[in-house]
Amino acid sequence: DIQMTQSPSTLSASVGDRVTITCRASQSLVGWLAWYQQKPGKAPKLLIDKASTLESGVPSRFSGSGYATEFTLTISSLQPDDFATYFCQQYNSYPFTFGGGTKVETK
Amino acid sequence: EVQLLESGGGLVQPGGSLRLSCAASGFTFNTYAMSWVRQAPGKGLEWVSGITGSGRSTYVADSVKGRFTISRDNSNNTLYLEMNSLRAEDTALYYCAKAASTGSYYGMGVWGQGTTVTVSS
Numbered sequence: 385d386i387q388m389t390q391s392p393s394t395l396s397a398s399v400g401d402r403v404t405i406t407c408r409a410s411q412s413l414v415g416w417l418a419w420y421q422q423k424p425g426k427a428p429k430l431l432i433d434k435a436s437t438l439e440s441g442v443p444s445r446f447s448g449s450g451y452a453t454e455f456t457l458t459i460s461s462l463q464p465d466d467f468a469t470y471f472c473q474q475y476n477s478y479p480f481t482f483g484g485g486t487k488v489e490t491k
Numbered sequence: 492e493v494q495l496l497e498s499g500g501g502l503v504q505p506g507g508s509l510r511l512s513c514a515a516s517g518f519t520f521n522t523y524a525m526s527w528v529r530q531a532p533g534k535g536l537e538w539v540s541g542i543t544g545s546g547r548s549t550y551v552a553d554s555v556k557g558r559f560t561i562s563r564d565n566s567n568n569t570l571y572l573e574m575n576s577l578r579a580e581d582t583a584l585y586y587c588a589k590a591a592s593t594g595s596y597y598g599m600g601v602w603g604q605g606t607t608v609t610v611s612s
Contacts, residue, residue, distance in 0.1 A: 385553065418591075418598030420536075427602035428528075428536065433591050439600070471536050475596055478550040480526070480538040 386410050386474050390483030396491040403459040405486045407472035412452040416476040419448055419457045422485075423468045431470075432457065462488070493517040493601045495587050500606030507577050511606055513570040513587030521545065521565040524590040526599060527572045529583035529608075539585070540572060544593070555581075577610045584608075 387410040397403050407417065415435040420428040430439050432448035435455055445460045459466055467490060472483040499511040511527070526541040540551045540561040549561050560573040570587050584605040591600030 416596045420599075422536075427586055427604055428599075429602075430591060430598050430600050433598040433600075434596075439591075473536070473538070473598065475598060478541065479552045480541065482536040482538065485535045 385479055386413070386477060386481050388472055388474055388481050388483040390472055390486055392486060393484060394487045394489060396489055397462050398491045399462055399464060401462045401491075403462050403466075403488060405457045405470055405472075407450075407455045407457070407483050409453045409455075409474055409476075413455075413474045413476040415451055416474060417448075417450070417455050418473045418475065419446075420471045420473065421466075421468045422471065428471065459488075493589065495589060495601060495603035497585065497587050497603045497606035500585060500608045502609045502611065503577055504612050505578060505610055507610070508573070508575045509577065509608060511572040511574065511585055511587075511608075513572075513603060515568045515570065515587075515589070518589070520563075520568040522593050524597060525561075525563065525570045526588045526590075527561060527570075528586045528588055528599070528602075529581075530586070530605075531580075531583040534583075537583075542570070574608070577608075579610050582608060582610050 389408045417435045419432040422428040436448045469487045496514045527539040542549045542561045546563045558576045562571045586605045588599035589601040590597035
């Protein structure tokens with residue numbers, strides 16, 4: 385199974401900060417990686433698919449990059465609505481696997 | 492509007508069984524792969540099982556292999572998860588999710604609100 389290591393597990397930041405979350409895979413995913421945002425009590429929301437494709441309606445301050453085993457999610461200027469938990473997920477091969485999550489909290 | 496509505500969760504004793512359902516609407520159900528993902532209280536996301544649009548191919552996580560079975564009824568736009576030999580560690584909120592695209596590789600584009608499974612004596 386492909387292991388997904390996400391870091392950091394918690395990130396303290398302020399509105400306006402540039403935020404970067406990293407996901408590393410135990411083997412190459414090519415570009416088959418998704419990023420999700422989850423708020424308390426809510427279902428996850430797909431932000432980015434295929435490593436860098438922004439889903440419709442997702443603000444352009446979110447971006448994804450990477451290939452093979454290393455991927456990043458960047459929020460260029462953190463907004464109040466962005467305080468949440470973020471997960472990466474590989475779908476290169478079954479079983480699909482998620483990273484452990486990154487909670488973005490207020491500094 | 493795409494909607495997914497899970498049902499069937501509840502309290503069950505260890506060793507018991509449950510069948511979860513996910514009623515889908517707003518899209519051509521049989522053209523999209525579907526998945527079940529769970530989240531234990533206060534924990535991260537765990538992919539549980541997936542099925543192709545036709546239903547011909549299914550996949551399960553090692554943690555539930557031999558105990559959980561995914562299936563779908565394309566005539567009734569419904570996804571199922573049959574869960575047997577339930578354990579305390581299966582306690583979680585179970586989400587069904589629709590593939591973001593119709594290809595072989597897909598993120599999960601739409602999620603239901605989840606149904607809670609609690610395994611306890």
